[in-house]
Amino acid sequence: DGGITQSPKYLFRKEGQNVTLSCEQNLNHDAMYWYRQDPGQGLRLIYYSQIVNDFQKGDIAEGYSVSREKKESFPLTVTSAQKNPTAFYLCASSIGVGLAYEQYFGPGTRLTVT
Amino acid sequence: GQQLNQSPQSMFIQEGEDVSMNCTSSSIFNTWLWYKQDPGEGPVLLIALYKAGELTSNGRLTAQFGITRKDSFLNISASIPSDVGIYFCAGPSRGSQGNLIFGKGTKLSVKP
DSSP, X not given: OOOEEEEXXXXXXXXXXXXXXXXXXXXXXXXXXXXXXXXXXXXXEEEEEEETTEEEEXXXXXXXXXXXXXXXXXXXXXXXXOSOOOEEEEEEEESOTTTOOOOEEOOOEEEEEO | OOOEEEEOSEEEEOTTOOEEEEEEESSOOSOEEEEXXXXXXXXEEXXXXXXXXXXXXXXXXXXEEOTTSSEEEEEEOSOOGGGOEEEEEEXXXXXXXXXXXXXXXXXXXXXX
């Protein structure tokens, strides 16, 4: 059953700690994305990766880091430098840049930092 | 910068009613996507439009790519309770090939 998985669903951390959110896909998609969603807001792009071992900053990359060592995986680290990390984080994937704009989303991780 | 404006921001539906919402942009788009998000879940792709004037259906949902290429419309016929949620439009980001920008969504709720 193909899809995108994100874990955990809920994550709680103390201020000042780094935390890594997992995203895995078995759709054989080349491109992967991380978005942040705040209440009443649309989705804002944090980072994206068009191919393994390459990634680019999105609109709100400050305080976040990513890696893309495998095609299937695109973990996001929320660092202590992120001023307001509490949010709903969504991972997505697509076939590849230039092939289609259709992005498919995982179920999301809700991060709460206190 | 690029922005997608969705209207209305929120609306209440009664079972059986038809629902209409739209998305407008100040710039021309060559692709429009419509997503639905249930509370606490990721958005689900409903319809993708790639051609001006195109009308595409997915069950009770019908979306249209406006002929000006600056707007798109989503209609839901004979709404049912499970239609509640947030509907987002999305289009290609001018700055980054392959990336999308999203509207802020239209929230559908059930009439009290």
